[in-house]
Amino acid sequence: MASLKDMRVRIASTKATQKITKAMQMVAASKLRRAQNAAEAARPYATKMDAVISNIAAAANGSPGAPPLLAGTGKNDVHLLLVCTGERGLSGAFNSAIVRLARERAQSLLAQGKEVKFFCVGRKGYEQLRRTFEKRIVEHLDLRSVRQIGFVNAEDIAQKVLARFDAGEFDVCTLFYSRFQSVIAQIPTAQQIIPLEVVAPAASAAPATSYEYEPEEDEILGSLLPRNLAVQIFRALLENNASFYGAQMSAMDSATRNAGEMIRKQTLIYNRTRQAQITKELIEIISGAEAV
Numbered sequence: 245m246a247s248l249k250d251m252r253v254r255i256a257s258t259k260a261t262q263k264i265t266k267a268m269q270m271v272a273a274s275k276l277r278r279a280q281n282a283a284e285a286a287r288p289y290a291t292k293m294d295a296v297i298s299n300i301a302a303a304a305n306g307s308p309g310a311p312p313l314l315a316g317t318g319k320n321d322v323h324l325l326l327v328c329t330g331e332r333g334l335s336g337a338f339n340s341a342i343v344r345l346a347r348e349r350a351q352s353l354l355a356q357g358k359e360v361k362f363f364c365v366g367r368k369g370y371e372q373l374r375r376t377f378e379k380r381i382v383e384h385l386d387l388r389s390v391r392q393i394g395f396v397n398a399e400d401i402a403q404k405v406l407a408r409f410d411a412g413e414f415d416v417c418t419l420f421y422s423r424f425q426s427v428i429a430q431i432p433t434a435q436q437i438i439p440l441e442v443v444a445p446a447a448s449a450a451p452a453t454s455y456e457y458e459p460e461e462d463e464i465l466g467s468l469l470p471r472n473l474a475v476q477i478f479r480a481l482l483e484n485n486a487s488f489y490g491a492q493m494s495a496m497d498s499a500t501r502n503a504g505e506m507i508r509k510q511t512l513i514y515n516r517t518r519q520a521q522i523t524k525e526l527i528e529i530i531s532g533a534e535a536v
Contacts, residue, residue, distance in 0.1 A: 248521070251514040255507060262503035268334065269496035276427070276489040282393075283424050283479075283486040290479040293472050297440065300464055313469040316439035317415045322359045324382075324414040325350060326405065326437075328421045328480050329369030330488045331388045336498075338422060338430060338491035339368040345432040346420045350377065361414060365401060365481075382408070393485055398478030405477075406470060409438055421480035422487040428494050430487035437476050440469065 246254070301314055327346045329339045346369075350360045362381040364370035370384045383404060390397060405417060417438035422430045 248514065248518055251510065251517065255510045255514065258503055258507050258510060262500055262507065265496045265499040265503060269493055269500060272489045272493035272496060276486065276493055279482070279486040279489050280424065283482040286479045286482050290475050293468075293475055297465070297468055297472055300468070301440070311466050311469055312409070313438055313473070314440050314465055317412070319415045320358070322361065322414040322416075323353050324361045324363055324405070324408065324417040324438075326363045326401075326417055326419045326477075327365065327369045327373065328419070328477075328484050329364075329366035329372075330484065331367045331386070332488075333368060334495060335488055335492040336495035338488055339366075340372065341430070341432045342420055342422050343369050343372045345434060346373070347376070349418065349420075349434060350380075363401075363405065363408075366484075382413070393478075393481045395474070395478050398481055399474045401477050402470065402474035405438070406473065414438075419476065419480055421484045423483050424486035424490060427490040430491055433480075433483075435476065435480075437473055440472070 301310075325346050327342065329342050333339065346362075350362075353360050360377075360380055362373055362377055364373060364381055364384045365387065367386055367388065370381070370386075373381060385401060385404075387393070387397065408414060409417070416436065419435045419437050421433055421435075423433045425431055
């Protein structure tokens with residue numbers, strides 16, 4: 245059994261850990277509100293851009309001049325998985341849930357005889373995927389030096405993806421990120437961004453208004469599609485940022501409560517051990533007095 249001194253050290257160590265987790269929880273809570281507002285503000289813009297492009301693409305899709313970002317390469321052999329995760333841990337299952345979804349997609353594609361490549365954004369996803377898919381990782385982007393995610397970061401990623409697409413390195417690109425729902429719920433999401441998946445209007449919906457475009461649809465899409473790619477990536481980065489702080493806040497709250505429970509149990513064991521030791525010493529003193 246551990247000595248009383250060891251028990252006191254263990255209790256003090258647990259209390260120090262509890263202070264750290266509590267501080268991290270408060271920091272995550274303070275950053276969550278701003279990150280959540282940014283993610284929610286980006287959703288209407290990204291959704292409306294999708295709707296506008298879908299409307300234009302409905303007329304242009306299938307035409308000989310349809311941009312490759314919409315029509316695709318005509319093949320489905322090489323897949324690029326753009327996996328966006330966090331730069332830091334201590335956030336529960338936030339990073340591992342995104343990686344698990346990407347890994348399952350990769351294994352499914354490989355089983356179908358497809359070629360899979362990874363573009364990792366974020367240190368944690370890269371570290372996890374490197375264990376099993378190191379040779380398939382074609383690029384890794386680290387955002388640790390970025391204090392606040394901006395559209396310029398998404399544009400940089402989009403340009404790198406487009407350069408690889410224009411070079412014929414892949415046929416399909418799928419974006420993986422975590423969509424923020426609440427502090428306790430972050431949803432791992434896979435979204436195909438190349439070629440763009442056009443959402444067809446529901447059969448029960450009212451007939452779409454007919455528009456005439458100038459310049460032609462193909463020319464408009466040639467400009468809008470690359471920007472939409474950056475917008476969707478930007479949205480994913482913002483959703484990830486909010487999801488990270490939500491997951492970290494929840495994880496640190498759980499760790500703080502667990503530390504409190506551990507302190508309670510350790511203190512109880514310490515008091516019982518100390519009481520038993522005092523009782524033993526008293527018995528020895530009384531026995532010695534009676535013997536005299």
